[in-house]
Amino acid sequence: MKCKKCGGKAVLELRRHNAAFCADDFRAFFRHHAVETVRRWRMFTRDEPVLVAVSGGKDSLALWDVLIAEGYRTAGLYIDLGIGAYSRESKAKCEAFAAEHAAPLHLVAVAELVGAAIPEVRAATRRPTCSACGLSKRYIMNRTALERGFSVVATGHNLDDEAATLLGSTLRWDASALARQTPVLEATHPKLVRRVKPLFRLSERETAAYAFLSGIDYIVEECPYARGATSITHKEILNRLEDASPGSKASFFLNYLDRARGLFQAREVVELRACVRCGQTTTGEVCAFCKLGDQVRRTARPSEPVPADRGDAPELRGLISDLQAAAEIHAP
């Protein structure tokens, strides 16, 4: 297998692009892809300060790495969910990355704003953990960006994430969720900042390879509460379709953007106003985040121990050991 660019030995094959690359040319390909996405989708300019939401995982640190390397004005935002060892380790990865790149990192803990960390929120509400956690993260991203002068927040969502979310919304035909799924969520209210996903056209396998080949030290474990999440079933289904027909994951998501998203968006008219308690946006009187805080305070209950980590996804484990083997061959 030869690198499509330089003709040297390739370390990675990309079936859907019908191409293979050596480490350096793959990293250049990946960065070019991300930067082109930022430009074509008018996500932000090089002058605009961007808050990059980092979890310590491969996707968000790969995104931050690309944006720093390409000369964008970035700062990181780490949201501490307080999920035991998982959160301690992921925070340390983000701090180390920021220190290594001399980049500013903002730290905000869910516990400060909601009154309890995610394990206690989980114990206090009947809401699925991923849903309460997602709500908290979106709220904190937006509020932190507003308060600290950023007009745009970038997240590390990759193609697999977006396709799995789309599959879930489609299986329910949840018209509101379908209308909202876009790589650029514009600020439609003075209290909202733009939210963008520069990696949405790159697959999970590609972001994992980029992070590994760039020497990024990321947290391999996924959140212990994500186990058994339906999004994982949806990712497996999409991987099966992708194996049978390379490119089907991308065509599912990109064709949605081209052909169907507009139909759902046109119908979705949402009137936003300021939450009477915190001033952030809501469709009602009190926003969902403030209500979550109320519920946690009302029904404070001791949380169960956080489940142990379960390690990396099997398909990515194979990729990383393949890349390690290929890299050894190339060692000088």
Add this chain to the structure above:
Amino acid sequence: MKCKKCGGKAVLELRRHNAAFCADDFRAFFRHHAVETVRRWRMFTRDEPVLVAVSGGKDSLALWDVLIAEGYRTAGLYIDLGIGAYSRESKAKCEAFAAEHAAPLHLVAVAELVGAAIPEVRAATRRPTCSACGLSKRYIMNRTALERGFSVVATGHNLDDEAATLLGSTLRWDASALARQTPVLEATHPKLVRRVKPLFRLSERETAAYAFLSGIDYIVEECPYARGATSITHKEILNRLEDASPGSKASFFLNYLDRARGLFQAREVVELRACVRCGQTTTGEVCAFCKLGDQVRRTARPSEPVPADRGDAPELRGLISDLQAAAEIHAP
């Protein structure tokens, strides 16, 4: 497990309805479900002559059985595809059913109209076999109904068929296919007849159980060319989701009808005119069926032997043996 209706011993559990039935009450439930669908979706009245497209399989013979039992004015239409032993056996099943119920059966062969049977069509065109066959069947259904005085054609498509087709169209976001997927395709042109699917809310497992418990002698084998069809992958994916969460197949398809179909239909404006060759409808000059005939005549090539039958789907085999066991217990 007790019958929800009579309290007797149940032979079949329906998880998504949270109910179980004895043989007689299940058959009554099934017929009621089908008749209610015909009524609510205004598919046809008891005075209107209905052409029921029968393949010899469980779904279409179950549909014909229900409509006869419920006093509708029906005739069968068997389309002979000329696929070796599979077609000979399925035709014999339809003829035996018609004779047993003293019901009229129309026979039309693809070879008469297209100039060759499906194995030769398969050899002559690059089009996928299922696509050329589906085109031929839809053409023959419509033309036969028009020529023989039926204003409506009913087909045996069940919930699994419809959900799998919908999943396929959705994964491609094929807006035209999405717009056309409906249980009632109205006659939008004088040369079109209404096409309806009275079993679209009943699952494949339910139609198999109905056919077995009603003593219908149907062909168990599926078409030998269907092997490896993507629709089978899509059915497997939906079965997996259904196992994880009973009712998800129905909610996928029924929510589509409620919440999304209108958006795609509103955008789809198709102007139909008469084919200059055969007079049936087309969007161009010459209809796709006439073009298929041209292609077959131009490139007549000997067909390969028809593959051997592969037997019933494994999940239905289990169902039928369970029902056999339950029925023996109930034998007088």
